[in-house]
Amino acid sequence: MSHDVDRAALREDQQRLRRMLERTVGRVVADGAPALIACPEVAILNVACGACDEAETLSDYFRSLRDGDAGIEAATRLVGTDVRERELDAARDRFRSRAGRSFEFFRGDASRLGDHRELTSDFDVLVFRHQNLYHGRELWHRIFEQGLARL
Secondary structure (H helix, E strand, O other): OOOOOOHHHHHHHHHHHHHHHHHHHHHHHHOOOHHHHHOOOEEEEEEOOOOOOOHHHHHHHHHHOOOOOOOOOOOEEEEEEEOOHHHHHHHHHHOOOEOOEEEEEEEOOHHHHHHOOOOOOOOOEEEEOOOOOOOOHHHHHHHHHHHHHOO
């Protein structure tokens, strides 16, 4: 399956995401949030991930928080969920788990995250990107609350 995207636009989007992570998460870590970087593995839940174009950027960024720690291998586990199987298939085709990086994608209703047996643990990071919050505000509020409950 091919994931048709404008490669230049995708590259630019990922660079913006990286800068945003550095400005926000980087500031929290710099202000002394050792719990995030002390985790043996940073677990990331990406809600309504679609084809999860941001998977590599998220994994790389959170691994970079640990780079250089004495004798500690930086690791991430990204779990993406969406209701569109075609998009998830594209994500599965593009992102394979490898040393220090785990990628899992499953179909599910984000407003019922507590019901998904695929989510066997808590997460350190919750990601929502490109959501049309002005469509179904109450639904997105419920989805956000379900995501927060997984942290």
